[in-house]
Amino acid sequence: xxxxxxxxxxxxxxxxxxxxxxxxxxxxxxxxxxxxxxxxxxxxxxxxxxxxxxxxxxxxxxxxxxxxxxxxxxxxxxxxxxxxxxxxxxxxxxxxxxxxxxxxxxxxxxxxxxxxxxxxxxxxxxxxxxxxxxxxxxxxxxxxxxxxxxxxxxxxxxxxxxxxxxxxxxxxxxxxxxxxxxxxxxxxxxxxxxxxxxxxxxxxxxxxxxxxxxxxxxxxxxxxxxxxxxxxxxxxxxxxxxxxxxxxxxxxxxxxx
Numbered sequence: 001x002x003x004x005x006x007x008x009x010x011x012x013x014x015x016x017x018x019x020x021x022x023x024x025x026x027x028x029x030x031x032x033x034x035x036x037x038x039x040x041x042x043x044x045x046x047x048x049x050x051x052x053x054x055x056x057x058x059x060x061x062x063x064x065x066x067x068x069x070x071x072x073x074x075x076x077x078x079x080x081x082x083x084x085x086x087x088x089x090x091x092x093x094x095x096x097x098x099x100x101x102x103x104x105x106x107x108x109x110x111x112x113x114x115x116x117x118x119x120x121x122x123x124x125x126x127x128x129x130x131x132x133x134x135x136x137x138x139x140x141x142x143x144x145x146x147x148x149x150x151x152x153x154x155x156x157x158x159x160x161x162x163x164x165x166x167x168x169x170x171x172x173x174x175x176x177x178x179x180x181x182x183x184x185x186x187x188x189x190x191x192x193x194x195x196x197x198x199x200x201x202x203x204x205x206x207x208x209x210x211x212x213x214x215x216x217x218x219x220x221x222x223x224x225x226x227x228x229x230x231x232x233x234x235x236x237x238x239x240x241x242x243x244x245x246x247x248x249x250x251x252x253x254x255x256x257x
Contacts, residue, residue: 004237006031011075011082013066013119014089016043018188019138022228023086025051030232033058035079038089039065067111072118081130084235085123087116088138091190092153100152113156117163120178124167127176134235137164137180138227139246144182145254157182161246168244177243181231184250185213187221217251 010027014020015036024034028051036044036051041063048059062078064071066089090112093104116137127133142150143157161180168178185191192209199209213220230249233239248254 001238003030003233005084005235008032008083009035009081010084010086010235011035011037011079011123012086012088013037013115014138015086016040016047018190019183019186019224019227019231020086020088021047022224023088023138023231025054026225026228026232027084027086027235028055028057028059030236031055031057032084035060035062035082037062037064037066037075039063065111066115066119067107072115072122076122076126081126082123083133085119085133085135086138086231086235087119087135089115092150092156094150094194095152096149097151105152108152109156113159116160120163120167124171124176124178128171128174131175133176135176135178136231136235137178138231139164139180139182141182141184141248141250141254144246144248164246165244170244172243177240179234179239179243180246181227181234182246182248182250182254183222183227184248184253185216185221186224186227188224191221216253222249222251 010032012020012024015024016038024036028034036047038044044061044063048061051059062075064075066072092108092112120135123135137160139160140157142154143161146154164178164180171178195209195212196206198212200206227249230247234247
């Protein structure tokens with residue numbers, strides 16, 4: 001299927017690893033030029049080399065912490081206009097309401113919640129003025145299936161879901177689509193680290209971490225590429241009538257009791 005995005009320009013945040021890198025690869029495979037941003041310059045350069053070698057598109061990198069005031073504007077100035085924005089940067093720490101201090105809430109939300117909001121505000125205005133564009137927010141299942149031991153992430157993700165629906169419900173009137181993808185557990189470096197810590201705590205053996213995935217559909221986490229395929233489709237012309245919704249990719253976990 002031709003997704004009809006060849007020659008488009010995309011900006012992906014949190015693009016050096018995991019879902020963000022998989023999305024960047026997927027967009028590049030469809031012929032998009034890509035701008036990659038994350039906090040770590042070395043990881044970005046590695047990602048750039050991989051994508052350029054595999055797909056021959058233009059790749060630019062921008063090492064910036066989007067939780068720092070002023071860096072969204074700095075990034076936007078460096079990148080210029082884009083056709084597709086993928087908001088993906090940010091990981092909110094686990095813990096219940098008693099264990100997460102205010103400073104941790106603010107640090108995590110500055111990057112993910114306010115990072116997405118600030119990026120969307122800037123690029124929505126740009127896209128609206130131009131009359132076309134797509135913004136896809138990669139959020140997370142905890143927003144629709146909240147957990148007491150992940151309260152900061154559950155609350156942050158739920159707010160981003162509401163933000164996406166509110167904006168995307170009206171933005172298509174101006175030619176811009178805004179929607180979201182909610183991944184369940186995905187086999188990234190972060191989730192592997194968390195599972196290894198649990199395996200050490202529960203079994204006394206870090207190597208047994210994969211046993212903890214047996215409760216999930218297919219006995220595993222999703223692959224980053226599986227999530228990326230949905231994000232790339234959502235950003236494509238083939239999804240041109242989809243806006244203001246949250247698409248869930250979790251193997252049915254959110255629908256289970």
